[in-house]
Amino acid sequence: xxxxxxxxxxxxxxxxxxxxxxxxxxxxxxxxxxxxxxxxxxxxxxxxxxxxxxxxxxxxxxxxxxxxxxxxxxxxxxxxxxxxxxxxxxxxxxxxxxxxxxxxxxxxxxxxxxxxxxxxxxxxxxxxxxxxxxxxxxxxxxxxxxxxxxxxxxxxxxxxxxxxxxxxxxxxxxxxxxxxxxxxxxxxxxxxxxxxxxxxxxxxxxxxxxxxxxxxxxxxxxxxxxxxxxxxxxxxxxxxxxxxxxxxxxxxxxxxxxxxxxxxxxxxxxxxxxxxxxxxxxxxxxxxxxxxxxxxxxxxxxxxxxxxxxxxxxxxxxxxxxxxxxxxxxxxxxxxxxxxxxxxxxxxxxxxxxxxxxxxxxxxxxxxxxxxxxxxxxxxxxxxxxxxxxxxx
Amino acid sequence: xxxxxxxxxxxxxxxxxxxxxxxxxxxxxxxxxxxxxxxxxxxxxxxxxxxxxxxxxxxxxxxxxxxxxxxxxxxxxxxxxxxxxxxxxxxxxxxxxxxxxxxxxxxxxxxxxxxxxxxxxxxxxxxxxxxxxxxxxxxxxxxxxxxxxxxxxxxxxxxxxxxxxxxxxxxxxxxxxxxxxxxxxxxxxxxxxxxxxxxxxxxxxxxxxxxxxxxxxxxxxxxxxxxxxxxxxxxxxxxxxxxxxxxxxxxxxxxxxxxxxxxxxxxxxxxxxxxxxxxxxxxxxxxxxxxxxxxxxxxxxxxxxxxxxxx
Numbered sequence: 001x002x003x004x005x006x007x008x009x010x011x012x013x014x015x016x017x018x019x020x021x022x023x024x025x026x027x028x029x030x031x032x033x034x035x036x037x038x039x040x041x042x043x044x045x046x047x048x049x050x051x052x053x054x055x056x057x058x059x060x061x062x063x064x065x066x067x068x069x070x071x072x073x074x075x076x077x078x079x080x081x082x083x084x085x086x087x088x089x090x091x092x093x094x095x096x097x098x099x100x101x102x103x104x105x106x107x108x109x110x111x112x113x114x115x116x117x118x119x120x121x122x123x124x125x126x127x128x129x130x131x132x133x134x135x136x137x138x139x140x141x142x143x144x145x146x147x148x149x150x151x152x153x154x155x156x157x158x159x160x161x162x163x164x165x166x167x168x169x170x171x172x173x174x175x176x177x178x179x180x181x182x183x184x185x186x187x188x189x190x191x192x193x194x195x196x197x198x199x200x201x202x203x204x205x206x207x208x209x210x211x212x213x214x215x216x217x218x219x220x221x222x223x224x225x226x227x228x229x230x231x232x233x234x235x236x237x238x239x240x241x242x243x244x245x246x247x248x249x250x251x252x253x254x255x256x257x258x259x260x261x262x263x264x265x266x267x268x269x270x271x272x273x274x275x276x277x278x279x280x281x282x283x284x285x286x287x288x289x290x291x292x293x294x295x296x297x298x299x300x301x302x303x304x305x306x307x308x309x310x311x312x313x314x315x316x317x318x319x320x321x322x323x324x325x326x327x328x329x330x331x332x333x334x335x336x337x338x339x340x341x342x343x344x345x346x347x348x349x350x351x352x353x354x355x356x357x358x359x360x361x362x363x364x365x366x367x368x369x370x371x372x373x374x375x376x377x378x379x380x381x382x383x384x385x386x387x388x389x390x391x392x393x
Numbered sequence: 394x395x396x397x398x399x400x401x402x403x404x405x406x407x408x409x410x411x412x413x414x415x416x417x418x419x420x421x422x423x424x425x426x427x428x429x430x431x432x433x434x435x436x437x438x439x440x441x442x443x444x445x446x447x448x449x450x451x452x453x454x455x456x457x458x459x460x461x462x463x464x465x466x467x468x469x470x471x472x473x474x475x476x477x478x479x480x481x482x483x484x485x486x487x488x489x490x491x492x493x494x495x496x497x498x499x500x501x502x503x504x505x506x507x508x509x510x511x512x513x514x515x516x517x518x519x520x521x522x523x524x525x526x527x528x529x530x531x532x533x534x535x536x537x538x539x540x541x542x543x544x545x546x547x548x549x550x551x552x553x554x555x556x557x558x559x560x561x562x563x564x565x566x567x568x569x570x571x572x573x574x575x576x577x578x579x580x581x582x583x584x585x586x587x588x589x590x591x592x593x594x595x596x597x598x599x600x601x602x603x604x605x606x607x608x609x610x611x612x613x614x615x616x617x618x619x620x621x622x623x624x625x626x627x628x629x630x631x632x633x634x635x636x637x638x639x640x641x642x643x644x645x646x647x648x649x650x651x652x653x654x655x656x657x658x659x660x661x662x663x664x665x666x667x668x669x670x671x672x673x674x675x676x677x678x679x680x681x682x683x684x685x686x687x688x689x690x691x692x693x694x695x696x697x698x699x700x701x702x703x704x
Contacts, residue, residue: 023480026473052480054472057515061469064462064512068437068473071460073487074480076473090463193486200458201478201489203433210461211448 007179009140009172013079013105013165014039016147018049019187022103023074023194026054026065031117032169033081033107059084063091063102070100071209073199075151077102081169082109082123089127095162096131097225098210101154101194102162105147108270108321109169110357118358119169121269122322125331131225133163133232134299138255138273140177142296143167145249148182151191152239159228159235160196168271170358182247190246229300236297253302255294256309258284262291264373265310265347267336268319269295272354272361276319279366290370295332303339310340315377316349317369323353329386348376354389365390394594400428411454412446416622418612418629419443419528421586423499426526426608429596432493433457435478437471439504440464442535442614443528465508468516468525471498475521495600496523501612502543503533506569517576517605524599524606527569530614538617542567545637546689547682548670550617555673560682565689570643573607577646580606584640587629591640591652598642611638619669628667635664636694641701649700658694661687 007015014036017025029037043049054069056062062078069076080088085106095102110120124134133153135146143165150163167173182190198207213221233253244250257277259265266276273294280290293309310316318337320330328334329351337349352369355361369389376382395403406427413420419442427434434457438444444461447454462470475496482489498516500509505527513525532550533539540553544562549555553562574581579602584592592610599606611632613625620628632638633653640653662683665671674682698704 023484023486024473024476026476050483052476052483054476054519056469056472057511057518061466061472061512061515064466064469065473065476067462068460068470068475069477069480070473072435072474072477072481074477076477091466094462195486199487200435200460200474201481201487201492201494202458203492203494206433206456206458208448208453208455208459211450211453212445213450217450 004178004180006176007140008035008174008176009143009167010035010107010174011039012140012144012179013147013167014043015181016144017077018043019182019184020148020151020191021049022051022077024052024054024066024069024076025078026056026062026069026076027078028056028059028062028080028084030059030081030084032109032173033079033084033105035173036079036105036107059088060091063088063095066102067091067095067098067100070102071098071200073196073201075194077104079105079107081107082111085123086111086126092127092132093130094210099160100162101151101160103147103150103154103165104162105143105165105167107169107173108166116357117169119171120321120356120358124164124166125322127164128299128331131161132299133161133236134166135163136166136269136296136298138271138294140167140172140175141179143172144179145243145247145251148187148190149239149243151194153236155194156235156239157197159232161228161232166270171271180247180249186246190243232300233297233302251296253297253305254309255296257292257294259291259293259309261289263289263314264370264377265291265293265313265316266319266370266373267293267295267316267332269298269332270321272319272321275361275363276366278363279370282363283367283370288370288374301335301339303342306336307339307343307345310347311343311345313347315373316347317373318349318351319369320351320353321355323356329353348380348382350376350382350384351386352389353386359390361390394590394597395429395431400593403428403431406430406434406455406457408454408456412449413442414616416613416615416625417442418530418586418614418625419501422526422528422610422612425586425589425592426497426596427457429593430495430497430600432495434495434497435460435474437462437467437474437498439467439498439500439509441501441504443499443501445535464504466512467498467500467504467509468513471496471523472516472519472521475523498523498525500525500527501535502527502529502531502541503535506543506567507541513573514576517573517578517607520604522604524596524608527607527609528612529609530612530617531566532614532617534614534617543569546686547674547679549673550670560673560679570609574643574646578606579604580642580644582608582642583638584608585611585629585633585638587626588633588640588653595642617670620667624667631659631664634659635661635690637661637664637690639694639697641697649697651697651701651703661690
């Protein structure tokens with residue numbers, strides 16, 4: 001049986017890691033992820049978990065050691081944030097191309113420069129095209145639950161790809177929430193053991209991993225990776241349904257909040273989804289038909305399901321907590337617009353770039369944002385495609 | 394030490410048919426190192442000549458398990474493999490509780506002295522039971538002979554070319570063997586495939602230790618050194634006899650042993666002369682560089698003898 005306890009997001013993540021008890025964790029501290037490394041170190045020091053913990057000298061080596069451990073046949077994890085993720089970027093791509101099911105919580109923080117330790121999504125968006133499966137959530141409960149499902153998704157024999165579980169820096173990582181904890185034995189049963197088909201420590205079957213792959217073969221290997229990503233959503237859903245049977249907490253590719261009868265939709269990722277719900281409740285009382293689509297599975301991008309969920313709305317505001325420096329808006333905006341365009345949808349879509357470097361966004365702010373989307377709906381015209389919300393001009 | 398017969402039966406861990414250049418030292422070194430390992434081995438290889446020439450998909454020259462991750466992280470990668478081994482053995486998975494493995498990382502001087510230096514230092518400090526082998530050919534040969542921090546003074550490389558006003562590399566090479574010894578790890582050594590018995594004994598010793606070890610091995614590169622393919626090991630012997638590349642070992646950071654003392658120390662010119670990369674040093678205006686190099690080599694040799702308690 002599980003129970004309900006008050007934990008910060010970082011504590012919940014560290015607890016999930018203890019319950020999963022991977023064979024190897026290799027990690028390096030970085031604000032605001034540091035607590036995960038510290039708490040997990042204490043679990044190891046106290047004998048609460050028998051994971052081999054490698055205190056590497058950098059994030060580059062954290063991912064490198066995780067790759068080595070995973071290739072050797074071990075269930076391996078790391079955790080990072082911000083510049084740490086950027087430092088390991090090279091090996092992030094190698095992990096997915098070697099088809100290694102590494103699991104990594106990312107405590108989202110802006111990337112330098114200028115240096116700033118607070119939340120936005122510029123860190124993870126820099127790896128959105130790296131072949132990892134990217135999960136998001138709006139609170140610590142989501143982070144905890146996503147992490148318990150991550151190994152199952154990553155290690156599924158038809159997947160064999162790494163998974164990153166994202167949680168907003170400070171807003172989720174350092175805020176205390178009441179969280180429903182899954183009992184240790186239930187986690188053990190749910191996550192199960194990891195026995196890969198091919199691994200370096202197989203004495204009878206020596207294995208060459210990471211060979212030189214030239215013009216005559218690389219494209220086929222990339223194509224295999226791409227084809228695998230097409231079936232990932234289905235497997236994510238199967239495992240999420242199984243998790244729902246265990247815990248009663250049902251997860252989909254995204255969460256719809258008051259969306260089915262909405263005329264206006266907000267699309268968001270991360271903790272802002274929670275703030276948006278409060279704004280929607282307020283505006284619904286005033287008769288505004290507004291709803292939310294909060295992305296959980298961002299890569300691979302479940303475009304068809306998203307289009308279906310948004311097909312009836314007249315105007316959409318896509319919330320991006322990062323820039324793509326393309327003069328065409330943020331990364332989520334590009335994804336949503338491309339998906340809607342392909343489906344022939346005619347809803348007016350605008351982009352709201354907000355909260356860079358941890359700038360706060362309140363319920364009142366979200367009400368204002370929804371007001372801007374309402375203007376688009378009413379006028380059926382887009383006066384400003386990309387709105388930089390909450391910045392001094 | 395293993396007998397020649399034993400060594401020959403183990404030599405198949407690294408097979409022929411790879412695409413290293415004729416006369417390349419890296420292939421000889423790899424074969425000698427792996428022949429000295431009596432347990433199954435997992436090899437980690439940094440990006441470099443050895444890596445690109447031995448695993449061109451769908452072929453592999455490795456009859457051991459092998460992983461290439463990236464250029465600068467062979468040590469971190471193998472530290473992950475070694476940690477996985479301990480974790481899986483402890484948890485009695487895959488039947489590993491009854492096995493003994495050796496973990497060996499290979500890197501060139503680029504992947505070891507320079508871009509992979511941090512990763513190596515971290516892995517040594519953490520105390521993983523692994524042997525790191527540097528095949529030091531004194532430049533980034535794989536990308537076309539660019540200078541490294543292992544390139545000797547005066548060498549002509551494509552990024553330290555001997556030009557009209559600059560006579561090749563203007564800096565001394567760094568002594569990585571000493572730097573790794575300063576980690577106070579159990580075993581550090583310098584070796585050469587020209588002295589295969591010494592090399593084999595050193596690898597055996599390194600692999601018998603319950604902790605990290607490092608062997609720096611001089612590796613001829615006929616392309617970069619501008620030397621005849623068939624003369625490689627002969628030239629390497631002059632490196633040892635001139636004391637440019639002394640054979641020594643350091644235990645626990647402090648116990649120095651010089652493994653070979655030439656009866657008559659040969660002048661540094663004998664090491665430099667056969668190599669095209671030093672050709673310009675023999676012009677009258679550059680002779681001072683040869684003198685400087687001789688002084689440097691003499692001082693280092695004396696320092697090693699002192700540390701070893703020989704003088």
